[in-house]
Amino acid sequence: MRANAVAPGVVLTENVRAGTPPEVREALSEKTALPRLGEPEDLASMIVFLLSAESSWITGQILSVDGGLTMRE
Numbered sequence: 001m002r003a004n005a006v007a008p009g010v011v012l013t014e015n016v017r018a019g020t021p022p023e024v025r026e027a028l029s030e031k032t033a034l035p036r037l038g039e040p041e042d043l044a045s046m047i048v049f050l051l052s053a054e055s056s057w058i059t060g061q062i063l064s065v066d067g068g069l070t071m072r073e
Contacts, residue, residue: 002059004050009066011038033068 010016010028016037029037046065049055064070 002056004055004058004060005062006043006046006050007062007064007066007070008043009038009064009069011040011043013040029067031069032066033071036067038065038067 009032010025012025016025025037029035043065046063050058050063
């Protein structure tokens with residue numbers, strides 16, 4: 001049995017786009033290693049991978065999908 005989790009960063013959902021001022025989104029994106037916020041497809045791609053046979057030997061992991069926001073220096 002496998003057990004993994006996806007820990008998302010800020011994802012540009014409809015609610016985030018509508019409820020977060022552009023300057024706040026810009027400030028958040030500047031804190032990530034990759035210069036953008038996430039899209040729903042970014043999370044979907046990781047989830048599809050974790051459900052696939054390619055990840056059959058990955059278990060017990062929390063995978064940060066956050067553009068490098070929580071990356072250790």
